Amino acid sequence: MFSQAVINMIGKGILETLYMTLLSSLLAYILGLPLGILLVVTDKDGIAPFVILNRILGVIVNIFRSVPFIILLVALMSFTRAIIGTSLGPNALVVPLVIGSAPYIARLVESSLKEVDQGIIEAAQSMGASPLQIVFKVLIPEAMPSLIMGSAIAIITILGYSAMGGFVGAGGLGTIAINYGYYRNQSDIMLLTIAILVLIVQGLQEIGTRLMKLSDRRL
Amino acid sequence: MFSQKPMIEMIGLGKTFVSKNSHVKALENINLSIYEGEIFGIIGLSGAGKSTLVRCINYLERPTEGKVIFNGINLSKIKNSELLKIRQSMGMIFQQFNLLMQRTALENICFPLEIAGVNKKEARKRAYELLEVVGLTDKAKAYPAQLSGGQKQRIAIARALATKPKVLLCDEATSALDPATTKSILNLLREINRSLGITIIVITHEMSVIEEICNRVAIIDKSRIAEIGDVEEVFIKPKSTIAKQLVFSGAQHVESFVGEDKCRIIFDGRTSFEPVIANMVMECRAAVNILYADTKDIDGKAFGQMVIQLPKDEPSKRRILAYLEANKIPHEEVI
Numbered sequence: 324m325f326s327q328a329v330i331n332m333i334g335k336g337i338l339e340t341l342y343m344t345l346l347s348s349l350l351a352y353i354l355g356l357p358l359g360i361l362l363v364v365t366d367k368d369g370i371a372p373f374v375i376l377n378r379i380l381g382v383i384v385n386i387f388r389s390v391p392f393i394i395l396l397v398a399l400m401s402f403t404r405a406i407i408g409t410s411l412g413p414n415a416l417v418v419p420l421v422i423g424s425a426p427y428i429a430r431l432v433e434s435s436l437k438e439v440d441q442g443i444i445e446a447a448q449s450m451g452a453s454p455l456q457i458v459f460k461v462l463i464p465e466a467m468p469s470l471i472m473g474s475a476i477a478i479i480t481i482l483g484y485s486a487m488g489g490f491v492g493a494g495g496l497g498t499i500a501i502n503y504g505y506y507r508n509q510s511d512i513m514l515l516t517i518a519i520l521v522l523i524v525q526g527l528q529e530i531g532t533r534l535m536k537l538s539d540r541r542l
Numbered sequence: 543m544f545s546q547k548p549m550i551e552m553i554g555l556g557k558t559f560v561s562k563n564s565h566v567k568a569l570e571n572i573n574l575s576i577y578e579g580e581i582f583g584i585i586g587l588s589g590a591g592k593s594t595l596v597r598c599i600n601y602l603e604r605p606t607e608g609k610v611i612f613n614g615i616n617l618s619k620i621k622n623s624e625l626l627k628i629r630q631s632m633g634m635i636f637q638q639f640n641l642l643m644q645r646t647a648l649e650n651i652c653f654p655l656e657i658a659g660v661n662k663k664e665a666r667k668r669a670y671e672l673l674e675v676v677g678l679t680d681k682a683k684a685y686p687a688q689l690s691g692g693q694k695q696r697i698a699i700a701r702a703l704a705t706k707p708k709v710l711l712c713d714e715a716t717s718a719l720d721p722a723t724t725k726s727i728l729n730l731l732r733e734i735n736r737s738l739g740i741t742i743i744v745i746t747h748e749m750s751v752i753e754e755i756c757n758r759v760a761i762i763d764k765s766r767i768a769e770i771g772d773v774e775e776v777f778i779k780p781k782s783t784i785a786k787q788l789v790f791s792g793a794q795h796v797e798s799f800v801g802e803d804k805c806r807i808i809f810d811g812r813t814s815f816e817p818v819i820a821n822m823v824m825e826c827r828a829a830v831n832i833l834y835a836d837t838k839d840i841d842g843k844a845f846g847q848m849v850i851q852l853p854k855d856e857p858s859k860r861r862i863l864a865y866l867e868a869n870k871i872p873h874e875e876v877i
Contacts, residue, residue, distance in 0.1 A: 446640035450654040451629035540685040
């Protein structure tokens with residue numbers, strides 16, 4: 324049905340998409356996880372209130388979150404070129420993906436950590452736990468199921484963002500779908516890429532849900 | 543039974559919560575000494591400030607006035623890092639247990655030891671010892687979600703004792719438990735107090751909890767201490783309105799019982815095998831009408847109170863009062 328060339332192309336597209344998505348997710352978590360923790364910890368009712376810092380971080384996060392990704396992508400092109408050397412290809416797309424999704428991840432992490440029962444935090448404080456101990460021994464472990472669920476959402480969102488990279492020649496399934504489906508009107512190839520994306524999303528969500536259940540001790 | 547050495551002293555303690563458009567005085571001029579080895583009760587209606595008070599003891603709430611002296615150390619004068627160390631010598635348990643849901647019972651008990659920097663092997667050894675103290679060795683590997691309320695509180699008690707604290711703060715620790723479980727938890731607390739000599743502070747809104755285990759009690763009303771005294775003393779002769787209200791609990795409206803010449807008789811632990819009322823009736827040859835009774839048998843001793851209506855004729859009435867007097871049965875006439 325599809326020529327070997329198309330199959331090879333799709334295969335490469337899948338690998339590129341997964342590469343971009345997973346690498347960006349990892350890097351975005353390296354930025355977003357501490358940012359989310361800071362948002363919770365420095366809150367006026369947090370374990371180490373620092374209201375001014377909390378406000379500033381909140382504003383920065385909101386600014387990045389209010390720019391639609393496709394626009395952020397274009398706006399960051401020269402910045403990307405400056406650090407990667409090119410604005411084309413999967414590596415180049417990682418830069419805006421990380422910058423665009425880290426604030427989103429920070430909010431996801433924030434909401435997960437805020438689900439932790441205040442009473443448990445108070446119990447830890449009554450034992451003389453420091454804020455750092457509370458973060459690593461209470462907040463993160465207690466919020467683990469929710470954090471895992473959040474990461475499935477984040478990775479799937481980043482996957483969606485990566486497809487937008489198709490418009491700026493980032494590679495991956497997004498580029499194939501746009502080049503063949505949109506510019507050349509080859510809807511069969513576009514449908515194929517959509518089907519593959521759906522499968523990847525299903526797979527990621529399934530893995531996320533299973534890991535969440537495995538990590539949840541609340542039965 | 544306990545020494546006269548104060549373990550915790552609160553001097554002129556006050557706490558005001560400030561928000562944008564209101565100042566709420568949660569505590570005002572609290573002066574309280576809690577002695578080493580005693581079980582001290584703090585009782586009050588909800589909103590009276592008792593939870594804030596207990597949180598001021600370990601500085602989970604920083605008092606806005608006055609000071610707390612723990613074991614000779616003024617807590618308002620020390621650095622934050624020292625405060626964290628001090629908290630390791632004050633255990634605390636809660637109404638909602640507040641166990642870590644993602645850790646097993648054993649790991650929960652290890653938690654304060656991890657915080658204190660005890661190595662893992664030693665922590666586990668200590669945790670097993672404590673599981674034995676609270677009688678739950680078979681639940682070491684269970685997660686809190688698999689335990690009943692009473693079991694959770696036992697684990698919480700074991701956890702609170704892990705760092706060998708000098709004081710155990712109990713914030714409404716039995717309020718979420720049924721009466722039978724409450725009793726077993728109170729027994730456990732009494733046992734811990736006896737065997738480890740640990741000072742226990744019990745916060746509750748239930749007079750029955752105070753009666754059951756406390757040596758002394760402070761009654762908090764509207765952010766202030768209304769009354770302090772030995773439990774028996776407060777129970778037999780409550781002075782403040784709030785104390786009367788709490789002691790009467792079920793019979794808050796004794797005053798409104800119909801009829802005159804009412805008398806409240808207090809059962810303060812005399813043997814429950816003695817038929818007090820029947821003997822009185824037979825000896826005085828006068829009938830009394832029981833308007834209200836709330837008594838219970840604790841280890842063969844009678845506790846509680848009764849409101850009786852005295853006979854109309856003066857001689858019988860005097861005979862009954864004389865009988866009560868002669869037999870040293872605490873009582874008071876209610877007008």
